Amino acid sequence: MTINSVALVLLVGLAIVQCREIKYEDCDQDSDSATLDARMKVFGFMVPIPGVEKDLCKYAIQCPVVKGNTYHGSIDVYVPTLIPSVS
Numbered sequence: 001m002t003i004n005s006v007a008l009v010l011l012v013g014l015a016i017v018q019c020r021e022i023k024y025e026d027c028d029q030d031s032d033s034a035t036l037d038a039r040m041k042v043f044g045f046m047v048p049i050p051g052v053e054k055d056l057c058k059y060a061i062q063c064p065v066v067k068g069n070t071y072h073g074s075i076d077v078y079v080p081t082l083i084p085s086v087s
Helices: 002-013
Strands: 012-021 041-044 045-048 076-081
Touching: none
Parallel strands: none
Antiparallel strands: 012 076, 041 045
16 A cells, blocks of 8 residues: 555545543643644554644643643544544
8 A cells, every 4th residue: 555545545534533631740840832742553653643733832721831730631633534443
């Protein structure tokens, strides 16, 4: 299967939305930014999830983040229909 075919399959399958809440409590330092490196496994390879904004301060949490505080946020990510559901 060529890379073009894989890309086409992934783009055609962008129809189902799965919502997951991620909680991270152990921040070891204060920071003016928070970033997300969202990846999924496709055919055994970890690839970036297309369309996911990396800057969490833009949409998920309020920055700056302070050591010891707990932050809650959510994002909506479109997952290709060929990717199995995460439990």
